[in-house]
Structures are given as structure tokens and as C-alpha cells.
Amino acid sequence: MTEVLDATDSQTAMIADLVGSVRAVEETIARLFAVRDGMLAVASRVAIDIARQAAHPDHGDMALRAVAAEIGAAVRVSDRTIERRMDEASWTVERFVEVWAAQGAGRISAAHARVIVDAGAHLDDPADRARYAARAVEAAVVESPNRLRRVARRIAEQYQARTVTERHQDARELRRVWVKDLDDGMAELGMLGPAVLVHGIHDRLTRMARTITLENGRAGQAAKPGTAPAPRPMSLPAAPDADAAADITDATAGVGSDSRTMDQLRADLLADIALTGAPTGHDTEAGLLGEIRARVEVTVPVFTLMDDDTGGHNGGSASGAPPAELDGRSPIDTRTARLLAGDATGWERVLTHPITGALLAVDRYRPSDQLTRHLRARDQRCRFPGCNIAARRCDIDHTHAASDGGETCATNLAHLCRRHHTLKHHSRWRVEHGRPGEDDVGPDREGGETDETPRTTGDLVWTSPTGTTYVDRPPEQNTVRFTDRK
Incomplete structure (x- = not known):
């Protein structure tokens, strides 16, 4: 060169x-x-x-x-x-x-x-x-x-x-496990633990993967090339139907011929063990931990469920509907979303405005706490500026304390993670709900430049100890909006 x-x-x-x-x-x-x-x-x-x-x-x-x-x-x-x-x-x-x-x-x-x-x-x-x-x-x-x-x-x-x-x-x-959301419906699982255990886990997964590769090689020699049966990669016990779980496996990892690399085999084996294995070393006498199954929450626009599999330019459906979302964090592929929806024991239906996309109501075919579901669908995450803790892990807080006459309604409730719930009550940070028609404006929900959008009852207006005001607006709903074409 x-x-x-x-x-x-x-x-x-x-x-x-x-x-x-x-x-x-x-x-x-x-x-x-x-x-x-x-x-x-x-x-x-x-x-x-x-x-x-x-x-x-x-x-x-x-x-x-x-x-x-x-x-x-x-x-x-x-x-x-x-x-x-x-x-x-x-x-x-x-x-x-x-x-x-x-x-x-x-x-x-x-x-x-x-x-x-x-x-x-x-x-x-x-x-x-x-x-x-x-x-x-x-x-x-x-x-x-x-x-x-x-x-x-x-x-x-x-x-x-x-x-x-x-x-x-x-x-x-300091040992811990964490999740980091990535693009294209993927996420990263990390673990910090004793080096002996972590390397032991990796070694066992590697030897399992090599065994699968050797067995596939032997099967390939005994049959025609390309006809060796492929072991199923990942399983998802969130679906009670074994066939549905296998379908999700095929949708997420792809099955046809087992040409997976060692890295892919290790990832599939780890998912299989973590999702289906019983924690024998930590379970209770009644086997309570072994009964726990994986749980995920997925938001799927109805047009995405109805459309064909050709896909649209925005990564959703052919009609332009947005892709499904996992826990309000990252998009997931349409086929997996449909399989999960089809096997779900109950749905929460989120009704949105056809033009603005704003949340109108939440209902469910089975009775449950209507207001709680409405707040979770509206807030999606902690309502302190910059915080992204999922709403299901947060407290529902009265903005105006109930002990002081605050109503238990959507215009006086919001999700706050325990950290910011405590901060609200034990520091000089103050918060109030916005009201329609207020002519003041503040930073957008990301905390940046001001805009001309009036505050609504879903907005939270935070005032810091130094007197600076920050407005946190509910995240946009994952839904379809109709607009006039000129």
C-alpha cells in the first residue's frame, strides 16, 4: 500500500x-x-x-x-x-x-x-x-x-x-443487572458480578452452543444438506400457549436453517434459560419464584394489527401506521406484536383523537381501575423533567395534596418515580398542573426552547428552588393522526 x-x-x-x-x-x-x-x-x-x-x-x-x-x-x-x-x-x-x-x-x-x-x-x-x-x-x-x-x-x-x-x-x-434500549426493536442486557461467575456463565453458554453446532453437523451428514432440523432459539413464557411462544420465537430470531453464529447461539440460549429456567438456588418452599413468568406491555395501533405484512415507509404498516412499542421505550416488529396481542388474556384499549392524536379515554373489556389506566396511558413515564422511569414503576401522586382538599382526578394526579416523589415533598421544588387557556409558555417537555403551545391539564409546571420554571408535557401517543392534504 x-x-x-x-x-x-x-x-x-x-x-x-x-x-x-x-x-x-x-x-x-x-x-x-x-x-x-x-x-x-x-x-x-x-x-x-x-x-x-x-x-x-x-x-x-x-x-x-x-x-x-x-x-x-x-x-x-x-x-x-x-x-x-x-x-x-x-x-x-x-x-x-x-x-x-x-x-x-x-x-x-x-x-x-x-x-x-x-x-x-x-x-x-x-x-x-x-x-x-x-x-x-x-x-x-x-x-x-x-x-x-x-x-x-x-x-x-x-x-x-x-x-x-x-x-x-x-x-x-455492587453486583447488578441492567437493560439498555437500542434501535430496531433490540435491547442490551448487562450484568456486573464476580468474574468467576460471569466467565463461568459465558463458558457454559459457549459449550452449549458448540454442542448444538456439532449435533447439527452430525444431523446434516445423516440427511441431505439443508434438511437438518433446527432447534428452536428463544422462548417466551409470557405467552401461555406453547405454539404461540414458538411462533414468537420464529418471529424474533428466525427459523428455517440453523446457520446461527456462536454469538447468536449464546444469546438465544441465555434468553431460553433466563425465561424458562427455575431459580432453584433462591426459590421458596412453595416454589413461588418458579411460578413467575415474564411480563411485557406493548402498545399496538389498531391499523398496524389490521394491515398486511408488507410494511410502510415509516417502519410500521403499509397504511402508514406507526410500529408497535414495547413499554413506551422502543419499537418492535409487527409480527411479534400481533402474536403477543393474539395470545393476550386482556387488552387495554386507548382511544385517541383522530386529528390531534391526544388521549381521550382508556377502557378494557374486563373491569379494572379506569383512572389508573388513563393516567398510565397518558403519562407513560415519570413526569419530572428529564426522567424516563416507566409509569408502571412510579407512584401516582396528588399534585395538590389530598389532605389539603386535592381531588383524586386526572387533572390532579401524575406519575412520579419514588426519587422525584420524595424530592417534591422534601425540597423546595414545586409543581402544579397546567390549565387550558394559560397564556404563559415554558420549556418544552424535553426542557429546551420555549414554544407557543398553550399549557393543558396534562402539563406539569415545575418551579425549581431558584425560581426557574420547567414544563413537562405528556409524551405523544403512539397512534395514527389524520390530516387534510392540500
């Missing part, structure tokens, strides 16, 4: 200038991140000082939440994210000042700084921590963050006052 060797002098000079410019930009970005960390650390310190002056029994937790909520609403970021950034910034600025200074000088990037801080998080002695930081920064100047991680851990181990066993006992307390 001689592409660069064949470049002219002017082209070589241009590349050199671009390289220098990119490097300068990266150094500037590193400095700006350091400046932001400094500001967040100061905000955290101010919140703690406020709580200390007032002798708050929670040692500043609610004050930190209030300040994080203020910053998050202003920059349109979840206050949980801001509070996490504040914690990380305080940790870096106060405990690893050498690392923060190196980042502020543009010598290392924010990614380098995070690696160094994470590797030295358990160093409690200030002198040891300073020596470790100095050595790690020098290594970071010449290494990428990925390479630095191993080097930093080795350096930190030399200054550890506690054994690996002791530290591992603390780290085990």
Missing part, C-alpha cells in the same frame, strides 16, 4: 496540519471536561454546605438531589445523570487532584482520567494515592485508555493496603 507515499508535498502538509488540529481540539475538550468537573464538584460542595448549616438529618442527600435536578432541568439531562457526574467529579477533584490537573492542562483525556481514578478508587492513604496518581499520569501520557487500564491496575496494586479478597467482598455488593 503506497497511498500516503504517493501523496504530494501539499497533501502531506495538509494531513500534518489536520493531525495537529485534531490533537489541539482533543486537548481543548479535555480541558473543558476538567472545567465542568470542577464546577460540578463546587455545586456538590455548596449543596452539602447548605445541608450542614441547616443540620439536615439526611446529611445532604436531598440538597444534592435538588441541586442536581436544577442543573439537569437546565441542560436537559436526567438529574440522576447529573448527580452521578457530581459524585464522580467530587471524587476526582478532591481525591485525585493530580489527575484533574493533568486533564485540565490537556496532557490526558477524560477517558484516561476515568481509568486512573477507577483503578485507584480503593487507595485510602493520601500519600500513596498521590504517588500512584503521579505514576499513572506519566503512563497515560504515552498510552491509550485501553492499554492504560492494565498498567494503572498494576501500579495501584503496589499501594493497596487491603488484600484482593477483602476488596472483592466490597465489590460484590
Whole structure:
């Protein structure tokens, strides 16, 4: 390959200038991140000082939440994210000042700084921590963050006052599982746990996948090529009908010839085990955990159910109806949505306006709490600006307290997650429902620029401790809208 060797002098000079410019930009970005960390650390310190002056029994937790909520609403970021950034910034600025200074000088990037801080998080002695930081920064100047991680851990181990066993006992307390929504009806499942268990899980899945591959190979040799039966990939016990579950399997993973890769086999096996396996090590004597089945909530526009399978330009149906949505989070393919709807034991019907798409009512063929369903369909998530916790995991809160005469109605109720429910009652954040005809306007539901849309009874008007107003509007309904064509 001689592409660069064949470049002219002017082209070589241009590349050199671009390289220098990119490097300068990266150094500037590193400095700006350091400046932001400094500001967040100061905000955290101010919140703690406020709580200390007032002798708050929670040692500043609610004050930190209030300040994080203020910053998050202003920059349109979840206050949980801001509070996490504040914690990380305080940790870096106060405990690893050498690392923060190196980042502020543009010598290392924010990614380098995070690696160094994470590797030295358990160093409690200030002198040891300073020596470790100095050595790690020098290594970071010449290494990428990925390479630095191993080097930093080795350096930190030399200054550890506690054994690996002791530290591992603390780290085990952080074990967790999380879900991250992706595009195209997909999601990511993550797990943090002891390395031995995680690698053991991966090894077992790998050996199961290899066994399936070998068995398919033997079956292929005994029959004509391409006729070997394919084992079903994923199963979904949310559907009580075994045939329906198999149909969903085929729709989500595809069955015809088993040409799945090792990664695909591992994913299908993990889903099968997690959805159908009994938790024998944790179940009760009555087997209560083994009786629990997976549950999902799907919103499907009626035209999507009625249409054919050709699909539309917007990823929904041929008529232009939007695709189905899982828990108001991400679209899912139409075939899977139909199979789930066809096997559901009961439906919640959401009636929307044919022109505006606004929610009109919610009913169900079986009796249930009408108002609760209406609120869940309207709110879909926590109604604090920037929060996306699903409504089914939130509290239904009286905006005007029932003890003070507040009515139990849609115009005085909204979903708030436990975090923001507590924030509302124990901080200076205030909220009220909007009313039709109000001529004031505020930030849109994402917390950004103001618009000219009047507030409605579904809007929540939040006022922060500093007096800034933020308006949170209900999410748009996943429905069809009819408009006049001119």
C-alpha cells in the first residue's frame, strides 16, 4: 500500500496540519471536561454546605438531589445523570487532584482520567494515592485508555493496603443487572458480578452452543444438506400457549436453517434459560419464584394489527401506521406484536383523537381501575423533567395534596418515580398542573426552547428552588393522526 507515499508535498502538509488540529481540539475538550468537573464538584460542595448549616438529618442527600435536578432541568439531562457526574467529579477533584490537573492542562483525556481514578478508587492513604496518581499520569501520557487500564491496575496494586479478597467482598455488593434500549426493536442486557461467575456463565453458554453446532453437523451428514432440523432459539413464557411462544420465537430470531453464529447461539440460549429456567438456588418452599413468568406491555395501533405484512415507509404498516412499542421505550416488529396481542388474556384499549392524536379515554373489556389506566396511558413515564422511569414503576401522586382538599382526578394526579416523589415533598421544588387557556409558555417537555403551545391539564409546571420554571408535557401517543392534504 503506497497511498500516503504517493501523496504530494501539499497533501502531506495538509494531513500534518489536520493531525495537529485534531490533537489541539482533543486537548481543548479535555480541558473543558476538567472545567465542568470542577464546577460540578463546587455545586456538590455548596449543596452539602447548605445541608450542614441547616443540620439536615439526611446529611445532604436531598440538597444534592435538588441541586442536581436544577442543573439537569437546565441542560436537559436526567438529574440522576447529573448527580452521578457530581459524585464522580467530587471524587476526582478532591481525591485525585493530580489527575484533574493533568486533564485540565490537556496532557490526558477524560477517558484516561476515568481509568486512573477507577483503578485507584480503593487507595485510602493520601500519600500513596498521590504517588500512584503521579505514576499513572506519566503512563497515560504515552498510552491509550485501553492499554492504560492494565498498567494503572498494576501500579495501584503496589499501594493497596487491603488484600484482593477483602476488596472483592466490597465489590460484590455492587453486583447488578441492567437493560439498555437500542434501535430496531433490540435491547442490551448487562450484568456486573464476580468474574468467576460471569466467565463461568459465558463458558457454559459457549459449550452449549458448540454442542448444538456439532449435533447439527452430525444431523446434516445423516440427511441431505439443508434438511437438518433446527432447534428452536428463544422462548417466551409470557405467552401461555406453547405454539404461540414458538411462533414468537420464529418471529424474533428466525427459523428455517440453523446457520446461527456462536454469538447468536449464546444469546438465544441465555434468553431460553433466563425465561424458562427455575431459580432453584433462591426459590421458596412453595416454589413461588418458579411460578413467575415474564411480563411485557406493548402498545399496538389498531391499523398496524389490521394491515398486511408488507410494511410502510415509516417502519410500521403499509397504511402508514406507526410500529408497535414495547413499554413506551422502543419499537418492535409487527409480527411479534400481533402474536403477543393474539395470545393476550386482556387488552387495554386507548382511544385517541383522530386529528390531534391526544388521549381521550382508556377502557378494557374486563373491569379494572379506569383512572389508573388513563393516567398510565397518558403519562407513560415519570413526569419530572428529564426522567424516563416507566409509569408502571412510579407512584401516582396528588399534585395538590389530598389532605389539603386535592381531588383524586386526572387533572390532579401524575406519575412520579419514588426519587422525584420524595424530592417534591422534601425540597423546595414545586409543581402544579397546567390549565387550558394559560397564556404563559415554558420549556418544552424535553426542557429546551420555549414554544407557543398553550399549557393543558396534562402539563406539569415545575418551579425549581431558584425560581426557574420547567414544563413537562405528556409524551405523544403512539397512534395514527389524520390530516387534510392540500
